[in-house]
Amino acid sequence: MEAAYFDGRSSRRQRVRLRAEAGFLLLAGEGVERRVPLAELEISEPQGRAPRTLRFADGAYCEAPQDAALLALLEELGHRESATVRLQGRWRWSIGALAAIVLILAGFYQWGLPWSAQVVAPLIPAAALEQVSSQTLTALDKGMLKESRLPAEYQERLTRDFLALAAADPALEPYRKSLKLHFRSAPRIGPNAFALPDGQVVLFDELVQMPASDAEVLAVLAHELGHVRERHGLRQLIQSSVVAAFTAAYLGDVSSLAAGLSTLALTSNYSRDMEREADDYAAATLRRQGRSPAELGSALEKLARAHADEDEEGDGKDWLSSHPDTRERIRRLNSQ
Ligand SMILES: [Zn+2]
Structure with a gap:
């Protein structure tokens, strides 16, 4: 059969005849x-109609069309396609x-990733936690977050509590x-509070002004x-860093890795299990202090209502009906 030959040193193409x-x-x-x-010989795998390459040890190679003549030649040579190619x-x-x-x-995303994160998390040194947390808060302060307008006396009282x-928890x-408890305002985000990994908690004025009682704020x-x-x-x-690193490695975009970190704190997209765990912890802590877990339930209800009012400008759907998890959480807290 006919084929093209390249000597591996120049780009010259020579017509040759192949035989087994x-x-x-x-x-x-x-x-x-x-x-x-x-x-x-190193024989390339077939890829659609693309020509196959037969490479010699010295770098020279032949290119031949993937046709019946080539298949007959390879068979006569005794070449067997790899198992992968056959499959x-x-x-x-x-x-x-x-x-x-x-x-x-x-499966890895659903179980392997959370499991590895749970194993790795306690190994991260406190200094690294503090650094990543403070950097996140600094970034948020430059962006979405504004200074709190809550009276100093209120801030002091709540910080003490x-x-x-x-x-009370060893x-x-x-x-x-x-x-540390930080006070901030974020009119564009609305009533909210979030925790940074090193224990700094940020409370928004909007949550206090829903209005929420001291007991409800403390429950949150x-x-x-x-x-x-x-x-x-x-x-x-x-x-999310593993996912971002994987995506970055696969898609070749590293900037997405950096961008994800501070938004994570705001959206705090915890899993349903995590929310339940935090609710149970709050309920136990409140009870130990002679307070009622129902305070968290009523705070959640107010939060749900406040965010529903925001949504109403949109499609007017009931926030609780589109967040069945929240309704379920309120029911659990009230029954404790
Ligand atoms: Zn939560």
Whole structure:
């Protein structure tokens, strides 16, 4: 059969004839003649109609169209396509392999990733936690967050109660140094509070002004301390960083990695299990202090109503009916 030959040193293309003989490839053309055993040939995998490459050990190679003549030549040479190539030719196997990859990735995302994050989270040194938390807060202060307008006397009183709440739990001891309550305003975000991985908690004026009673605000802060204690924020951070790093490596865009970090704190996209864990923690903490877990339930209800009013400018849907998790959480807290 006819093929194109390149000597691997120049871009010159030579027409040659190929023939198989007793396990050897015989190549003949103008000024070139080679006789190479099959074992010394590197034969490319078939890819659609693209020409195949037969590469010699010295870098020279042949290009031949993937046609009946080539297949006959390869067969005579004794070349066997790899198992992968043979499986690729069967659509059942290809679809099966694709499904397996999707299942493995989904399984890793669903179970493997949270599990590894849970194992890794306690190993992160406190200094790193403090650094990443402070940087996040600084970034947010430059962007979405504004100074609080709550009276100093209110801030002092709530800070005292917050620290007393945290002091009652020995498990929060490692965070003692960085535990802090920050007051900020964020009209564009609305009523909210969030915890940073090192125990700094940020409370928005809008939550206090819903209005929420001191007991309700404190119940929300107890819930946030639950996220700190169980390292939920850190675990989310690890998980999303792995996903971002994987995406960046795969898609070749590293800037997406940096962008995700500070939005994570605001959206605090905790899993349903994490929210339940933080609720249970808050309920136990409140009860220990002679307070009622129902305070958190009523705070959640007010939060839901406040965000529903925002949504009403849009499609007017009931926020609680589109957030069944919140309704379920309120029911659980009220029944405790
Ligand atoms: Zn939460």
